[in-house]
Amino acid sequence: MKREEQGSFKITNDTMYHLSGFLLMISGAIYMIVQLIHPDGQLENAGTRMWFTVALLSMVMSLFIFIGLVGIYVRQVKESGVLGLLGILLTGLFWLLSMTFAFIEAFVLPLIASSSPEFVSGMMGLFDATPDETNLGVFPFIVGIAGFLYVFGGFAFGFATARARVFPKAPAMTFAFAALFTVFASFVPYPVNRIFAVPMAFALCWLGWAQVFMKPEQKKN
Template sequence: MTTITTSAPAIGPLSTSTIAPANPRAPSRKSGIAAASLIRLSGLFAVAAGLVYAGIQPIHPADVLASVTTQSWAVIISLKLAMCLAFLVGIAGIYARQAGRAGWLGLAGFVVFGLSWFLQSGFVFTELFILPPLASIAPQFVDGFLGIVNGHPTELTTGPMAAAYSVVGLLYLVGGILMGVSTVRAGVLPRAPSVLLALAALVTPAAAMLPHALQRFAAVPVGVAFVWLGIALLLELGRSRA
């Protein structure tokens, strides 16, 4: 009895000889390059956020009613709003670069510190778009809102608004410490700016005892730390792709 075999290769478009073998490494390599590029880009945002945060402190207009309708107020507060958004991107990039080694402490620092800047952006948005039109028709409200920032709130703006601003300060304190410590422990990014970030956040409550004009300068070390970390992201990933 004759046996018919089917071992011969198929002929036509489905022929096994015409099907290229899959390369399972190609998609992961492309996605890895894309992720590295995004993290590298976040380094630019971290540098920008740090430069603005440190740079505007000596020239920031006084937080008083007379300032909110000036040109300098519009320029500086616009920079502050862009800075808040840049901080969010920079924080995400710093965490993404070391997520595998930062653990739960790093995740907590990312969430808490990022949340502080997210909430801060709401106050800055109010300073930029809401306070100037109200300066002439509701000066008491504007003065009270600014009082939350400069430490002299009025009855008109105490309560939930002042409490929310206190939460922003607490998240900034805790988030900065957690992010600095977790970055030191991860050992991926430079140690010095990470320590600087944690220490600068730690001494923030002590700065609150200084006059408001001097309190601003407590932000300078945090700005320097972010510039340093942002540059580290750029240079390290640049070397890894060379």
């Protein structure tokens, strides 16, 4: 029985923390890649392999970020307090919405591109912040709410993480200001505005690295 216990694989808290950290690092790399290869929001791109690939990568990335940030929060739940809870709720909701929109991009828009070209074109323009007069129902409102969740949720979570002193302040504050920095993206034309995602991609990798490689006693100093 002792041999079996020694040889058995146990899922510990450290295992889950390390997993969430690795997922954050992977998501940061995907975030960077997506900015480089994302096709333009033109109707003819809706059914292309590149469009599907980018949308699928965005789904995976959003899921990984959600899991990774929850892992960060769980490790500092007491120290981050109410602000940390507010931050994870807002930013977590954003990444769940992001995953939903990526699903629509990958599996819905290509199917209706021929039957509803105006709607699909409007949705693709919505994702790329391109003005369109097509009636898209509640989607523009959801995108507006998502922008609020991304900026203020990300800033609150990053600031709470820095204040908690469980993780190093530098990656936490980088995450906070990377979220706040995206406010200026609305003043820059597409696709140049995609450069505003670079700091967040870097911050995700840095937070993931801290989650995996920083020892607990180092984090508490």
